[in-house]
Amino acid sequence: MSRPSLRASVTAIAMAAAALPLAACTSATTTQSCIDWVFFDAPSDAAEEANAVGRGHILDQAGTASYLDIPVTTWNVEIDEWLEGGGDEEIVVTSLPRSCGDTTDSMAEAQDESDLIFFLRKRATGWEILTPWQGMIPATPDGGIPETWPDADD
Numbered sequence: 001m002s003r004p005s006l007r008a009s010v011t012a013i014a015m016a017a018a019a020l021p022l023a024a025c026t027s028a029t030t031t032q033s034c035i036d037w038v039f040f041d042a043p044s045d046a047a048e049e050a051n052a053v054g055r056g057h058i059l060d061q062a063g064t065a066s067y068l069d070i071p072v073t074t075w076n077v078e079i080d081e082w083l084e085g086g087g088d089e090e091i092v093v094t095s096l097p098r099s100c101g102d103t104t105d106s107m108a109e110a111q112d113e114s115d116l117i118f119f120l121r122k123r124a125t126g127w128e129i130l131t132p133w134q135g136m137i138p139a140t141p142d143g144g145i146p147e148t149w150p151d152a153d154d
Helices: 003-026 043-049
Strands: 052-067 070-084 090-095 116-123 126-129 136-138
Touching (some): 043 116, 052 090, 070 116
Antiparallel strands (some): 052 070, 116 136
């Protein structure tokens, strides 16, 4: 091999080696999961779908978990009354992810509510709310299930 072609080969290899880390950075992809959650027309529809319905309040954060590879928070919930189904007086409930890049925790937002209705599904891993948007609702003044969902504008 002549000197000019050797020099060109060494230069080409050096340029390729220098560009490799840059190519690795630009080829990284990120993905996000989007879950198509069911929508219930009325809280009574959610109650029918739930394994259990309880009236109670959120005590504090229990820990973290994963739901379909999305990080989620688990919460300690005190159930004052089981309206349908049943379980312990204190349970751990998974707050399901809104997904599609929305990391808002619905149960964290409701932590200060004193009287909530929880629409719950029992899984092998424990209790979870039915959906991030319709897994709980403030109870009626007499502690029952409201007939309609609160307005989104409230």
